[in-house]
Amino acid sequence: MTHISPPLLSTLGLTVTIAGKTLCQDWALALNQGEIWGILGGNGAGKTTLLHTLAGLRAADNGQVLLQGIPLEQLKSRQRAQQLGFLLQDDSTAFPATVLETALQGRHPHLGPFAWESQSDENLAHNALQRVELDDFCQRNIDQLSGGERQRLKIATLMVQQPKIWLLDEPANHLDLHHQVSLLQQLLADVKQQSGCLLMSLHDLNLAQRFCDHLILLFPEGPMIGTKEELLTEERLEQLYQHPIRRLETEAGPVFIPA
Amino acid sequence: MKPPATKADSFSQQQKLRATFWLGGLGLACLLSLILALLTGSISVSGYDLWQLIIDTLTLSSPSTSSNTLATTVMTELRLPRALSALVVGAELALAGCLMQVLLRNPLADPYVLGVSGGAAVGALFSIMSGLGAFWVSGSAFVGALTNLLLVFGLSHAKGVWSPSRLLLTGVVTAAGWGAVISFMLSIGEDNQLRGMLFWLMGDLSRASLPGWHGLFLLISLVISALLARPLNMMLRGELQAKALGVSVYPLQITLYLLASVLTASAVTQAGSVGFLGLVVPHILRLSLGSDHRLLLPATALAGACLLLLADTLARTLIAPQQLPVGVITAFIGVPVFLWVLQKSNRGLT
Numbered sequence: 079m080t081h082i083s084p085p086l087l088s089t090l091g092l093t094v095t096i097a098g099k100t101l102c103q104d105w106a107l108a109l110n111q112g113e114i115w116g117i118l119g120g121n122g123a124g125k126t127t128l129l130h131t132l133a134g135l136r137a138a139d140n141g142q143v144l145l146q147g148i149p150l151e152q153l154k155s156r157q158r159a160q161q162l163g164f165l166l167q168d169d170s171t172a173f174p175a176t177v178l179e180t181a182l183q184g185r186h187p188h189l190g191p192f193a194w195e196s197q198s199d200e201n202l203a204h205n206a207l208q209r210v211e212l213d214d215f216c217q218r219n220i221d222q223l224s225g226g227e228r229q230r231l232k233i234a235t236l237m238v239q240q241p242k243i244w245l246l247d248e249p250a251n252h253l254d255l256h257h258q259v260s261l262l263q264q265l266l267a268d269v270k271q272q273s274g275c276l277l278m279s280l281h282d283l284n285l286a287q288r289f290c291d292h293l294i295l296l297f298p299e300g301p302m303i304g305t306k307e308e309l310l311t312e313e314r315l316e317q318l319y320q321h322p323i324r325r326l327e328t329e330a331g332p333v334f335i336p337a
Numbered sequence: 338m339k340p341p342a343t344k345a346d347s348f349s350q351q352q353k354l355r356a357t358f359w360l361g362g363l364g365l366a367c368l369l370s371l372i373l374a375l376l377t378g379s380i381s382v383s384g385y386d387l388w389q390l391i392i393d394t395l396t397l398s399s400p401s402t403s404s405n406t407l408a409t410t411v412m413t414e415l416r417l418p419r420a421l422s423a424l425v426v427g428a429e430l431a432l433a434g435c436l437m438q439v440l441l442r443n444p445l446a447d448p449y450v451l452g453v454s455g456g457a458a459v460g461a462l463f464s465i466m467s468g469l470g471a472f473w474v475s476g477s478a479f480v481g482a483l484t485n486l487l488l489v490f491g492l493s494h495a496k497g498v499w500s501p502s503r504l505l506l507t508g509v510v511t512a513a514g515w516g517a518v519i520s521f522m523l524s525i526g527e528d529n530q531l532r533g534m535l536f537w538l539m540g541d542l543s544r545a546s547l548p549g550w551h552g553l554f555l556l557i558s559l560v561i562s563a564l565l566a567r568p569l570n571m572m573l574r575g576e577l578q579a580k581a582l583g584v585s586v587y588p589l590q591i592t593l594y595l596l597a598s599v600l601t602a603s604a605v606t607q608a609g610s611v612g613f614l615g616l617v618v619p620h621i622l623r624l625s626l627g628s629d630h631r632l633l634l635p636a637t638a639l640a641g642a643c644l645l646l647l648a649d650t651l652a653r654t655l656i657a658p659q660q661l662p663v664g665v666i667t668a669f670i671g672v673p674v675f676l677w678v679l680q681k682s683n684r685g686l687t
Contacts, residue, residue: 159583174628194349
């Protein structure tokens with residue numbers, strides 16, 4: 079062990095079950111500073127459930143999740159949210175709110191109970207909206223945004239939250255090719271700037287190849303952990319998705335296509 | 338087209354200005370309605386009498402010789418307690434409605450949707466049927482409301498699974514149950530009691546006395562709701578999103594449920610089940626002010642207070658000397674105003 083400080087996010091004997099299915103049993107995971115992790119798995123493999131458990135949005139059946147060595151349940155929700163940010167798959171527009179208001183909500187864990195957002199909070203929000211190319215929509219109501227724009231707004235809210243540990247549930251959802259790449263690049267830059275770590279579930283193997291250095295493959299028998307080089311092989315991926323997959327070497331790096 | 342906001346005046350600065358403007362305006366409206374309520378009625382009171390009364394009260398002097406004692410008595414003994422009650426009840430109902438809408442994640446929820454008023458009504462009607470006095474009617478209404486609070490809470494928590502939609506269903510069905518009991522009581526009630534029972538059900542302030550502890554409770558609720566305001570903003574984006582941003586969702590939901598229920602219980606104890614106010618006021622303000630609860634909650638309370646007082650002043654003067662139950666007026670005003678605002682906001686969206 080070369081790490082003197084505890085890992086940013088780790089688990090201890092973690093067991094997660096959903097609807098009678100065991101996702102992982104007595105499982106240990108450690109995410110360290112600077113690491114970018116991906117979770118791959120088929121539909122219903124439990125990517126979201128696992129992410130929610132790691133973020134404390136859902137209770138584990140057994141074992142612990144630790145944030146920088148401190149068990150999650152010993153932290154107040156607000157303290158947790160100061161360190162750990164989560165990108166949800168779904169969002170709600172039942173009540174009206176503007177784009178700027180929504181982005182500013184990312185400051186919530188950093189503000190006292192009666193405080194209003196300060197000028198610097200607002201600058202953070204404007205800056206994030208600019209980076210996701212939504213700064214022209216500040217006063218627009220969120221129910222007037224397209225699916226991709228809403229996804230970008232959620233990412234901006236997360237950037238405004240400035241966590242150290244970033245958990246993203248399918249960040250590439252609804253995004254066009256340009257935004258998939260440019261927003262993931264932006265997010266990775268933020269992770270680096272915060273000296274943090276990132277864990278995201280992905281469906282696109284090529285995004286995983288391009289952005290991740292470590293992977294979790296969710297097999298029915300349990301999760302498999304390893305580096306990208308170990309796990310992104312035709313054989314393993316075919317086993318994971320139950321579908322033939324080809325790896326092609328191109329000048330832009332390896333590319334995966336379903337055969 | 339609006340000009341793009343300049344970067345110089347910041348958004349939160351603008352928000353604070355807007356809040357000051359709206360809350361100041363609504364507070365002024367409350368004050369004017371109070372003056373109006375004190376001055377209008379079957380016994381005429383002049384502005385001078387009111388001025389004299391204020392001066393006497395402020396200087397703590399005994400009524401000066403020039404003052405009109407009848408006018409003073411009418412204002413302090415009859416109109417002021419009723420007007421203050423109207424302000425408190427209006428604020429409580431509107432605030433409870435606003436909280437209930439966030440708790441149930443439904444912009445169409447009102448304070449009565451979970452059966453608080455039904456429970457209170459059964460208690461109140463029982464007292465009226467037993468020929469008990471006003472104190473007992475209020476008391477048993479409060480007991481009925483609290484019974485409903487515990488019943489719905491317990492039932493929606495049975496088997497440990499809990500969600501706002503489960504709470505809503507449990508509440509709606511319990512309310513329907515109370516409705517059946519109310520119908521039964523009305524059908525066996527004696528003719529001379531029916532009028533009192535119906536007035537209670539429609540919401541009526543004619544029996545109201547000084548708000549007393551209800552007013553104190555309203556003030557405490559306003560402070561609590563100021564603490565809850567930003568977490569409530571997060572809740573609008575969904576439970577999980579609120580959790581992800583560091584809101585302790587379950588304790589917040591319980592607080593919301595208790596606060597909204599007790600506010601409603603306090604309101605119906607004073608005035609019976611005044612309709613529409615708790616649905617219409619928060620909704621109208623949401624459409625015109627947006628949904629930042631730091632502004633919305635106090636604005637809703639002030640607007641509810643002002644509207645109920647105006648409605649009650651109308652109720653006792655419209656066909657004087659006969660008095661109408663204020664619930665009739667709130668419905669008459671509330672429905673068209675609500676539809677108008679809805680139409681207007683639809684135009685704004687497209």
